[in-house]
Amino acid sequence: MSTPISPLILLHPDDNVLVVRAAIRAGDALDIDGIPVTAAQDVTVGHKLARRALAAGDKVLKYGAPIGSMTRAVAPGDHVHMHNMKSDYIASHTRQVVGGQMVGGSEGGH
Amino acid sequence: MAEMRGFLRSDGRKGIRNVVVVAYLVECAHHVARRIVTLSDDMDVHLIGFPGCYPNSYAFQIMTKLCTHPNVGGVLLLSLGCESFNREALRQVVAASGRPVETLVIQQAGGTKATIEAGRAAVARLKVLADQTPVVPMARHELVVGTICGGSDGTSGITANPAVGRCFDWLVEAGATCIFEETGELVGCERIMSDRAVTPELGAEIEACVQKAERYYTIMGFGSFAPGNAEGGLTTQEEKSMGAYSKSGSSPISGLIKPGDIPPSGGLYLMDVVPDGEPRFGFPNISDNAEIVELIASGSHLILFTTGRGSVVGSAISPVIKVCANPETYTRLSEDMDVNAGRILEGKATLDEVGAEILGLVEAAAAGDRTVSEALGHQEFILTYKSFEPVGPACLPTRAA
Secondary structure (H helix, E strand, O other), X not given: OOOOOOOEXXXXXXXXXXXXXXXXXXXXXXXXXXXXXXXXXXXXXXXXXEOOOEOOOOEEEEOOEEEEEEOXXXXXXXXXXXXXXXXXXXXXXXXXXXXXXXXXXXXXXX | OOOOXXXXXXXXXXXXXXXXXXXXXXXXXXXXXXXXXXXXXXXXXXXXXXXXXXXXXXXXXXXXXHHOOOOEEEXXXXXXXXXXXXXXXXXXXXXXXXXXXXEEEHHHHOOHHHHHHHHHHHHHHHHHHHOOOOEEEOOHHHOEEEEEEOOOOOOOOOOHHHHHHXXXXXXXXXXXXXXXXXXXXXXXXXHHHHOOEOOHHHHHHHHHHHHHHHHHHHHHOOOOOOHHHHHOOOOOHHHHHHHHHHHHOOOOEEEEEOOOOOOOOOEEEEEOOOOOOOOOOOOOOOOHHHHHHHHHHOOOOEEEEEEOOOOOOOOOOXXXXXXXXXXXXXXXXXXXXXXXXXXXXXXXXXXXXXXXXXXXXXXXXXXXOOOHHHHOOOOOOOOOOOOOOOOOHHHOHHHHX
């Protein structure tokens, strides 16, 4: 199935992540800045994929601005989210909160 | 399209609605107030109130600004009788504004049934008086428009928020007043934002207020970041911030206000919603409607609400226009949305086209058209405890000039 428009958009030339604008299914052929990549998993609209290889500690750039840092290395096309990046300001949280205590998940334990 | 028109108030401001508000002054009067509003069965009779029995100058200030809001044409105050809210001071401010106002005290009026009956009669009288308000033409530069995002996801900052930003740019260019807010959702944007301030001193104030927000939220243990944000693809507070920030458009920032401050002139204003001093009363804004109430207290005639995950709320007093960022959400919740900004993501519309559509809806609402949430009867309202210091002189350079 070919889509009429790319499922990924680049918001700013300095960015090292791409934003998913049409749902991606595992196995889809993706074009990551000219590199052919096979999608490893389903990714829904609004999520981010790495535009290039990133190392732990690298700043993640979106809108041309830093939005956090990587906590582990990823390859081009990998899903970038809470399991491999974190805020440089305030920790994010998920529903996995019990009695006011974080019980993991939100920042990948970093 | 119908022309914009305003209900002319004694202070020269014009309202786009002529609402009679029924305001409970403590939770103990809430039920009676709600029954009066429900039984009136009138889209322009709204319920507002403050639940606390302990005094709070912020809450008093907000209630004062709401009861004298340009969209309000009459006020019924509902008191139990023993609460600490200064009902007489509020009544005097409303009366001095030229609006009809009545007070009912449940302990004196004979209890629930008698007060509901008296309240219905009072609302009918207030409606008659409010209906005598002169209706005059209204121009774009007289509009005050606030914006907020709720239920944000990874699409909000690409579609709905920058489209609202375009609309804000055109409104500011026309001399209107636009307000964006939630400094806790601007953590990470402070330097970019301070560069847009009309003076370096204002820029420093903006950076300081974002630092205050960051500290406050760190003490609370949570950023302004809900689980749905993460499910929608947002990973960090600063990522959400950059998306939220795009609602402000690209105009220079003319001033920094606090809830209830009325901007002194047209332009783009940032509202600092995070309390001053040590945290005392909990989270700055416990839900979206707390922010909407503050935008309205600062004079907003209407609110542009962007949502990715899909909020359904409206508000008491000022109509809410809902701009849906995510095309999939729009498919599920189209009956709750005014604008489908997700078309931008699908390549079916440009930011400018959606921005122009939003501006058209702003003007239609100001001509009397009901927004979607308004027509569905949404009139959410929440007001809780806070404490603020007044803004410093550097925050409003245009007033000093």
